Amino acid sequence: MISLIICSRDFYQLEQVKKNVQATIGIPYEIIAIDNSQGQYGICEAYNIGAFRAKYEYLCFMHEDLKFHTQDWGAIVANTLADPDVGVLGVAGGTYQAKAPAGWTGGGADTLRINVLHTTKHSVAQYDHWNPDAEKTAEVATLDGLWLCCRKAVWQEFPFDSEHFPHFHFYDIDFCSRVQTKYKNLVTFELLIEHFSMGTYGADWLHNAVNYYKRWKDRLPFGVITVDQTEIKKRQLVSFQHIVRMMLDFRVSAGDVVYSLGQCLALDFGNRDTWWLVKQHLKKATK
Incomplete structure (x- = not known):
């Protein structure tokens, strides 16, 4: 029922997440791991290759450094994506995409909707949770790419843009921005994911932020709040x-x-x- 698509660069992490998924997902699934250990693909290209191969209706594009803490989370994904108005489902996003070279957090602290446990080698677990309206799902403008789910038909309509985002950063914001022109993007608070990273920011992220802004400035800002x-x-x-x-x-x-x-x-x-x-x-x- 769900095809999990992973752009993989670490065999050990891939094996760990495979075991975790098997123990927690609770519904039929397949894992399509695109071997990117040599860095031969950009993430958009890898995700598009994986989605093309997928045999199930629902797609989850996910990083391999994840751990699911919610039992039978696959049913939550399937039930949410069954709504034809839903575009992309994630666990971290922002209700407002600012008119600026900014990620999903750029709208300000009041726009964040997040439910992620962050753990790194050099820190204790940090539970990042912001759900001011106590919702099961919150509508947002854009989402963090650590875990993005959608129907295969939505991906076919809005495939990842490997031409303009050939490497890693801002592929997720661009994807969600395009999907949001037709569908609702959502953050779910019904399942908990642990992410073994706090994200990376550097020169490449900044360059792609400017690239994203130049491509979208005529539509920005957009979101689900009135400003x-x-x-x-x-x-x-x-x-x-x-x-x-x-x-x-x-x-x-x-x-x-x-x-x-x-x-x-x-x-x-x-x-x-x-x-x-x-x-x-x-x-x-x-x-």
């Missing part, structure tokens, strides 16, 4: 400034920095925080 024009502009500026601060910590192209600073100045030319960022960029550029 007035003054607040839209405020959130946009804050998001752009946050991105520039991150850029200053990594070796990114000067073009991406200048473009982002230009957007900040266009939003509020006299903003002191923006001019401070301009000065920091010039200092770094002249070293």
